[in-house]
Amino acid sequence: MTEMLSDTPTPTKAPQATGGTAEQTSEPTNGRLGALPSVAHGAPLPEGAAAGVLSRYEEWVRSTPEAPAVVDGTDAWSYRQLDEAADGVVRALGDRVRAGDVVGVCLDRSAALVVTAIALARIGAVYLPLGPRPGERRMEAVAEDVAVAALIGDPAVLPARHREAEQIALPLPGEGTNAAPKTVAAFASPAAGARPAPREAFYAVLTSGSTGRPKAVAVAEPALSSMLDWYRTETGLAPGDRHSLLIGVAFDPHVMELWAGLTSGAALVPAPDAVRWDPAELTAWWRDAALTVCVVATPMAEPVLDRPWPQGLSLRHLVVGGDRMRRRPGTDVTATVHNAYGPAEATVVTTTHAMRATDPDAGDASAPSIGTPITGATVVVTAEDGSVVARGESGELCIGGAGLALGYLDPELTARRFVSPPPGIDAEGIDRVYRTGDRVRMLDDGSLEFLGRLDDQVKISGVRIEPAEVEAAFEQNPSVRSAVVAAPRSADGSARLVAYVLVSDGATPEALLSAVRAWLPEQAVPSAVRIVDAFPLDANGKVSRSELLKLAAAPEPSADGAESADDGDALEGATESERLVLRAVRDLLDSPRVQLSANFSEAGGTSLAASRLLTVIEDETGVRLRAPELLRQPDLRAIAAVLDKRRAAVRPAGA
Numbered sequence: 001m002t003e004m005l006s007d008t009p010t011p012t013k014a015p016q017a018t019g020g021t022a023e024q025t026s027e028p029t030n031g032r033l034g035a036l037p038s039v040a041h042g043a044p045l046p047e048g049a050a051a052g053v054l055s056r057y058e059e060w061v062r063s064t065p066e067a068p069a070v071v072d073g074t075d076a077w078s079y080r081q082l083d084e085a086a087d088g089v090v091r092a093l094g095d096r097v098r099a100g101d102v103v104g105v106c107l108d109r110s111a112a113l114v115v116t117a118i119a120l121a122r123i124g125a126v127y128l129p130l131g132p133r134p135g136e137r138r139m140e141a142v143a144e145d146v147a148v149a150a151l152i153g154d155p156a157v158l159p160a161r162h163r164e165a166e167q168i169a170l171p172l173p174g175e176g177t178n179a180a181p182k183t184v185a186a187f188a189s190p191a192a193g194a195r196p197a198p199r200e201a202f203y204a205v206l207t208s209g210s211t212g213r214p215k216a217v218a219v220a221e222p223a224l225s226s227m228l229d230w231y232r233t234e235t236g237l238a239p240g241d242r243h244s245l246l247i248g249v250a251f252d253p254h255v256m257e258l259w260a261g262l263t264s265g266a267a268l269v270p271a272p273d274a275v276r277w278d279p280a281e282l283t284a285w286w287r288d289a290a291l292t293v294c295v296v297a298t299p300m301a302e303p304v305l306d307r308p309w310p311q312g313l314s315l316r317h318l319v320v321g322g323d324r325m326r327r328r329p330g331t332d333v334t335a336t337v338h339n340a341y342g343p344a345e346a347t348v349v350t351t352t353h354a355m356r357a358t359d360p361d362a363g364d365a366s367a368p369s370i371g372t373p374i375t376g377a378t379v380v381v382t383a384e385d386g387s388v389v390a391r392g393e394s395g396e397l398c399i400g401g402a403g404l405a406l407g408y409l410d411p412e413l414t415a416r417r418f419v420s421p422p423p424g425i426d427a428e429g430i431d432r433v434y435r436t437g438d439r440v441r442m443l444d445d446g447s448l449e450f451l452g453r454l455d456d457q458v459k460i461s462g463v464r465i466e467p468a469e470v471e472a473a474f475e476q477n478p479s480v481r482s483a484v485v486a487a488p489r490s491a492d493g494s495a496r497l498v499a500y501v502l503v504s505d506g507a508t509p510e511a512l513l514s515a516v517r518a519w520l521p522e523q524a525v526p527s528a529v530r531i532v533d534a535f536p537l538d539a540n541g542k543v544s545r546s547e548l549l550k551l552a553a554a555p556e557p558s559a560d561g562a563e564s565a566d567d568g569d570a571l572e573g574a575t576e577s578e579r580l581v582l583r584a585v586r587d588l589l590d591s592p593r594v595q596l597s598a599n600f601s602e603a604g605g606t607s608l609a610a611s612r613l614l615t616v617i618e619d620e621t622g623v624r625l626r627a628p629e630l631l632r633q634p635d636l637r638a639i640a641a642v643l644d645k646r647r648a649a650v651r652p653a654g655a
Contacts, residue, residue, distance in 0.1 A: 001321030099124030106153030
């Protein structure tokens with residue numbers, strides 16, 4: 001999972017290490033005399049680990065052809081049906097897609113998506129998951145850098161260049177919660193300088209780039225296969241289990257979810273979209289769909305863990321990652337909760353720490369460790385000069401081993417981040433390591449504490465974001481002279497993005513936000529835009545991000561220069577529900593200028609903010625709105641009207 005981020009060191013209590021063997025070695029260090037070095041190795045790969053991902057799936061097609069492979073509400077597909085559908089897609093594509101071609105997949109979580117992934121693996125093409133609506137401008141940037149041979153998706157939502165290109169209709173399942181009504185493969189010539197994927201690539205994913213353009217990471221089949229071998233052993237995933245298909249398709253844990261189910265004989269269960277916005281919907285889905293194993297991003301897991309654990313669940317394992325986990329699960333949590341860490345550059349998961357209700361520290365308010373390396377992984381903590389530090393000292397986390405990605409499609413970037421290992425770590429087969437840019441501390445038992453980033457990257461809703469990418473997206477707008485993005489943190493440690501923009505005309509924050517959505521994934525869209533006359537500078541003449549963080553904490557000025565937090569006149573006559581909704585949205589988006597006439601999404605509301613708004617409303621009124629009820633309303637006043645209607649429905653007669 002994309003690595004976690006925090007500005008605050010975690011406690012030094014060392015939990016029991018899980019997920020691998022943290023070997024203690026006598027390698028040289030740059031630290032205390034006689035101290036163990038900060039090197040830990042996961043358990044060695046087991047015999048037979050070389051079996052491929054596709055071949056393991058095909059074993060289940062042969063041995064349990066009628067077992068359910070995808071269950072989506074009342075619709076279900078067996079392993080045989082999936083396989084026949086995948087063969088149909090292969091035939092439809094013919095020789096238009098060949099081994100090694102990069103194919104962008106613009107589908108949501110559905111049987112159609114699973115069939116497409118199988119078909120591309122069978123061809124030997126490189127699966128590039130982009131999500132159902134990747135954004136036209138973002139896709140243009142991807143097409144300029146990555147030699148995408150085809151896009152697969154609903155023709156109505158494909159970028160203009162692919163809507164006008166040659167298309168082949170694909171015989172994909174059209175049933176299910178998130179299924180597209182029609183799916184095509186659209187072919188447009190790659191840009192002249194676009195890079196192909198390495199010959200060995202099995203899939204590729206996009207990560208945020210400091211240049212303002214996403215970076216494509218290529219992963220080989222053996223790296224994914226070794227991680228899945230560990231995952232199946234850790235969770236006991238097997239026929240009869242039901243595994244989530246919940247993570248956003250463009251986020252790298254999606255690949256783990258999809259192939260974990262298919263290589264274990266289990267059934268994949270695609271999540272309705274509302275599940276990703278609403279903790280109550282999530283737990284209801286766990287129960288109704290009889291989920292036994294689920295992967296969920298940390299920002300969605302924490303609200304669930306903050307409440308009494310639902311009873312009567314079949315859920316055995318909950319794998320959480322993508323951001324720093326701020327507390328341990330309580331003693332009422334019946335599932336094993338795995339705090340997982342890993343960048344896309346090291347194939348989803350590198351270290352884990354398993355937590356159970358019977359642990360002595362269950363319910364402890366301190367942040368858990370990110371654990372020890374999984375099978376086949378090696379972790380090393382290094383100083384600025386590249387030497388290994390002693391355990392107990394902080395440094396940069398470097399990752400080696402079987403799960404390492406092939407690299408970026410950009411060879412220069414690969415050479416900067418995938419480097420030779422530190423001398424003397426004595427790990428067989430470790431010929432390179434990935435420099436994560438994360439600051440960690442290894443404890444005496446080999447487990448890792450996550451301490452923050454060494455650069456400007458931040459995590460929003462579990463997704464790694466380069467502020468420079470967001471800034472570059474704003475600067476595509478001719479109205480913008482310059483933009484700087486800061487990431488202030490709230491009292492609970494969660495981060496949000498605030499953009500400070502110099503404009504050349506009368507552009508409004510709302511117009512700038514609307515324009516930037518075409519360039520960025522949802523998590524990278526700032527919660528607020530502030531138009532400024534100048535940026536604060538430090539003694540070296542550079543923009544002072546620390547001063548910007550102070551500005552972010554200050555009340556937002558109104559158009560006439562006065563602070564707008566107190567607008568009693570504007571709220572005169574507002575209902576109780578309108579006041580509640582407006583106050584909650586302003587707090588969540590840190591935008592005191594938001595008015596009742598604003599649309600929640602256009603004002604900067606993300607899926608995470610929507611989830612928190614639903615929780616605030618329920619905590620203060622006892623009414624649980626559903627995510628679709630919130631999202632389809634034109635403005636905040638309409639949300640309040642829905643709340644009033646629901647409150648009236650549950651109010652006792654005569655009250």
